[in-house]
Amino acid sequence: MLLLVSCGNDDSSGTQDDDGTMQSSVPNILLIIADDMGLDATPNYNIGSQKPNMPNLQNLMNNGITFNNVWANPVCSPTRASILTGNYGTNNGVTRVGNQLSNSAHILQNDMANYATALIGKWHLSNDVNQPLSMGIDYYAGILSGGVDDYESWSLVENGITTTSTEYVTSKLTDLAINWVEDQDQPWFLWLAYNAPHTPFHLPPTELHGQGDLPTNQASINSNRLAYYFAAIEALDTEMGRLLQSMTTEERDNTVIIFIGDNGSPGQVAQAYGQGKVKGSIYEGGINVPMVISGKNVTRLNVTDNNLINATDLYDTIVELSGNTTTQSNNSESFKAILSSTTSVNRDYLFSEVSYVGGTADFATRNVTHKYIRFTDNTEAFFDLIEDPFEDFNLLDQTMTSNELEIYNDLKSELDNTLN
Known part of the structure; x- marks a missing residue:
């Protein structure tokens, strides 16, 4: 991506370079x-x-x-x-x-x-x-x-x-x-x-x-x-x-x-x-x-x-x-x-998805720090992308802190709002 210029619809307007162009x-x-x-x-x-x-x-x-x-x-x-x-x-x-x-x-x-x-x-x-x-x-x-x-x-x-x-x-x-x-x-x-x-x-x-x-x-x-x-x-x-x-x-x-x-x-x-x-x-x-x-x-x-x-x-x-x-x-x-x-x-959030033949799909959303996935079989995953960028440790497999639980519920809600 290259080169951003202040924009307008009249291409006859412009500015001069040092050489007068x-x-x-x-x-x-x-x-x-x-x-x-x-x-x-x-x-x-x-x-x-x-x-x-x-x-x-x-x-x-x-x-x-x-x-x-x-x-x-x-x-x-x-x-x-x-x-x-x-x-x-x-x-x-x-x-x-x-x-x-x-x-x-x-x-x-x-x-x-x-x-x-x-x-x-x-x-x-x-x-x-x-x-x-x-x-x-x-x-x-x-x-x-x-x-x-x-x-x-x-x-x-x-x-x-x-x-x-x-x-x-x-x-x-x-x-x-x-x-x-x-x-x-x-x-x-x-x-x-x-x-x-x-x-x-x-x-x-x-x-x-x-x-x-x-x-x-x-x-x-x-x-x-x-x-x-x-x-x-x-x-x-x-x-x-x-x-x-x-x-x-x-x-x-x-x-x-x-x-x-x-x-x-x-x-x-x-x-x-x-x-x-x-x-x-x-x-x-x-x-x-x-x-x-x-x-x-x-x-x-x-x-x-x-x-x-x-x-x-x-x-x-x-x-x-x-x-x-x-x-x-x-x-x-x-x-x-x-x-x-x-x-x-x-x-504040990102969203992505992929569907499969038959109409099932995987969905994901994230905020700055965490990511929530809802898979096609309705299983879930929740990751701390700052500490675990390769998504190796599903936080749902352990006891979450109150802050993690709050973020998890927020991301679930955000995904539901996006899909509805």
């Missing part, structure tokens, strides 16, 4: 989503003993804010729908992979007046090649489904037309993004949804990563998945950097860049989290995701932030950054003030 007061906004990249696979987070080399993301961190307490959903489609609509899955209808977003849903791009909008990359919200366009996105190109079988032979959908691409996915999506940005002559909002580092584990082109000359046979990949997973992440970072470098200094300095993961790391490569507490689960390893914001009016530089932020909150934040407003009643709360204020507080 006029800078628009309306920022471009770039939202980059990594697929299946948890905290344990992200630099600057103290979870995971091994990390990929990501100099471009590191640069954003050095010049911005790294957020510690961002909740998404345990799997990709619900997270994407929650960002797109500003609503929890219980309110937008997408609570698991396989649910389809209604064509009548009001989406973020509908509130971006005076902006050109594009979504490039993974959609995974329906099988309708025309859905992104019919819902109000100006340009769509990417992967309609949840992923690809082969990173170098895959189905590319571009404005409703499907072709086969033999270009490395991460590079092709970046090419499309660069071309689209270069064509814009008004403020733009680009949602760039990489499918990397989602499976299949593979070896990207050599020049895109630093994991070395690894074998490409499946047996070697299966025996050393983490190296190939990191290679895909490093390729993503390289291509993200290429996109940023393709912009003029003026344009890059007038762009808000948001980087976020859609859910935790998959179990085959997850580090630190216990078995069953990774992608697909309602535990922290499934829902606590990396997010970084850096840029012009982000005055808090090279810092970490512990505010509670939900993926839904990107909706109202991006709309506010654009100088627009929304009349929609949703589950989004703008955190724009946090970008320049250490005293700003976003939320």
Whole structure:
């Protein structure tokens, strides 16, 4: 996430740089989503003993804010729908992979007046090649489904037309993004949804990563998945950097860049989290995701932030950054003030969920210190995330203090209110 500029709807207004160049007061906004990249696979987070080399993301961190307490959903489609609509899955209808977003849903791009909008990359919200366009996105190109079988032979959908691409996915999506940005002559909002580092584990082109000359046979990949997973992440970072470098200094300095993961790391490569507490689960390893914001009016530089932020909150934040407003009643709360204020507080509670075939679901809510989970079989768990960040000790298995009991009852009540 990069570059916040004071906002307004008249892009003819602005301020002068030292050289006299006029800078628009309306920022471009770039939202980059990594697929299946948890905290344990992200630099600057103290979870995971091994990390990929990501100099471009590191640069954003050095010049911005790294957020510690961002909740998404345990799997990709619900997270994407929650960002797109500003609503929890219980309110937008997408609570698991396989649910389809209604064509009548009001989406973020509908509130971006005076902006050109594009979504490039993974959609995974329906099988309708025309859905992104019919819902109000100006340009769509990417992967309609949840992923690809082969990173170098895959189905590319571009404005409703499907072709086969033999270009490395991460590079092709970046090419499309660069071309689209270069064509814009008004403020733009680009949602760039990489499918990397989602499976299949593979070896990207050599020049895109630093994991070395690894074998490409499946047996070697299966025996050393983490190296190939990191290679895909490093390729993503390289291509993200290429996109940023393709912009003029003026344009890059007038762009808000948001980087976020859609859910935790998959179990085959997850580090630190216990078995069953990774992608697909309602535990922290499934829902606590990396997010970084850096840029012009982000005055808090090279810092970490512990505010509670939900993926839904990107909706109202991006709309506010654009100088627009929304009349929609949703589950989004703008955190724009946090970008320049250490005293700003976003939320008191977070919420996440995942449903299963048959209609059962796991739900979770947390406050600053504790987390409550209600599982599909109505069993419960209650954790002190400060003392027990990996959720190893269920406080319900012991005699709780009066303070713990008060927090437990409060979180149960908050969850019931969210669901009702």
